[in-house]
Amino acid sequence: NAGVTQTPKFQVLKTGQSMTLQCAQDMNHEYMSWYRQDPGMGLRLIHYSVGAGITDQGEVPNGYNVSRSTTEDFPLRLLSAAPSQTSVYFCASSLLIGGAGNTIYFGEGSWLTVV
Amino acid sequence: GQQVMQIPQYQHVQEGEDFTTYCNSSTTLSNIQWYKQRPGGHPVFLIQLVKSGEVKKQKRLTFQFGEAKKNSSLHITATQTTDVGTYFCAGSDLYSGAGSYQLTFGKGTKLSVIP
Numbered sequence: 001n002a003g004v005t006q007t008p009k010f011q012v013l014k015t016g017q018s019m020t021l022q023c024a025q026d027m028n029h030e031y032m033s034w035y036r037q038d039p040g041m042g043l044r045l046i047h048y049s050v051g052a053g054i055t056d057q058g059e060v061p062n063g064y065n066v067s068r069s070t071t072e073d074f075p076l077r078l079l080s081a082a083p084s085q086t087s088v089y090f091c092a093s094s095l096l097i098g099g100a101g102n103t104i105y106f107g108e109g110s111w112l113t114v115v
Numbered sequence: 116g117q118q119v120m121q122i123p124q125y126q127h128v129q130e131g132e133d134f135t136t137y138c139n140s141s142t143t144l145s146n147i148q149w150y151k152q153r154p155g156g157h158p159v160f161l162i163q164l165v166k167s168g169e170v171k172k173q174k175r176l177t178f179q180f181g182e183a184k185k186n187s188s189l190h191i192t193a194t195q196t197t198d199v200g201t202y203f204c205a206g207s208d209l210y211s212g213a214g215s216y217q218l219t220f221g222k223g224t225k226l227s228v229i230p
Contacts, residue, residue, distance in 0.1 A: 035220075040124070042203065042222035043158070090157060103148070104205075104218060106157040 002026050006091045006107035013081040013114045021076040021110050023091030031094045031102065032074040036060065036087040037109075043090065049074055081114045088112070117142045117208045121221030129229050134191040136224035138204035145209040147180055147187045148218065153200040161189075161202075184209070194228050201225045 007022045025032065033048035045058030049068040063085060065077040074093075078085060089110045094102035118141040128134050138147065146165045150158040162171055164180035164187060171178045177190045187206075191198055205218040 040222065042121075043220040048217075103160045103163065104150075104158075106159070109157050 004091055004093050004105050004107035006089075006110050008110060009108065010111045011113070013078070013112065015081060015083060015114060017081050019078050019081065021078075021089055021091070021112075023074045023076065023107060024072050025074075025091075025093040025105070026072065027093060027095075027105065028071060029093035029095055029105075030071070032068065033058070033092050033104075034064070034066065034074070034076045035090045035092060037090060038087050046076065046089075078112075083114045086112060086114045117206070117219045119204060119206050119219045119221040121204055121224055123224055124222065125225045125227070127227045127229060128194050130196060131193050134194050134198070134226055136189050136202050136204075136226075138187045138189075138206070138221050140185045140206050140208075140219075142185070143209045144184050144206040147184075147204055147206045149178060149187075149189055150203045150205065150220075151200050152203065152223070156200075158203060191226075194226070196228050196230055199226060199228050 004025045030051050034046040035043040037043050044060045046060055046064050047058055047066040049055045052068050052071050055066050055068055068074050091107040092104045094104045120139045122137050146163055148163045149161040151161055152158045162178050167184050168182045169180040175192045179188045187204055201223040203220050203223045205220045207218055
């Protein structure tokens with residue numbers, strides 16, 4: 001059971017370039033999300049999805065696009081990379097269970113540098 | 116919107132000393148979760164608290180959920196070098212229209228243990 005798989009692990013981009021961070025989970029989780037982590041800022045939600053075909057914005061969505069064509073995959077697209085997008089990106093997934101809440105499973109992270 | 120404050124931001128302790136991190140929410144929570152992130156790693160789920168006044172223990176770790184369900188704490192007894200990392204709390208707003216699957220993370224407490 002692979003859990004949440006993210007690729008690439010490391011990437012250097014030039015300002016203005018676009019790229020896609022891939023995320024896949026094999027746990028049949030309905031909920032998937034992308035976070036960015038910056039020093040002193042904790043984990044900030046970029047976009048999330050509660051099922052195939054459904055996406056919504058989180059706290060810091062600007063400059064990013066997502067799609068959810070299948071339950072398993074949730075790619076994050078950087079449209080025109082900027083130095084402010086230099087960060088560590090985590091994909092995460094969980095079951096959707098009302099009431100008690102859900103454990104979030106994180107991928108291993110993608111270190112992105114924009115120069 | 117919901118805010119989750121976590122203090123302290125950093126804590127340096129001598130090996131064998133105790134450590135506590137505190138989490139406070141601006142709103143009443145339906146549940147609170149704790150995660151640990153080792154240096155260079157990804158956040159890993161530790162525990163979830165749901166009931167008012169709940170206390171749970173995992174070996175040297177003690178987790179508490181406040182009576183008003185607006186605060187929580189993580190206490191580590193007799194720290195070891197293996198405890199090094201950043202500890203995050205994350206809460207779901209009890210009255211959020213988005214449902215209990217949406218978590219707001221605190222900024223984390225980074226623990227350093229001096230051998």
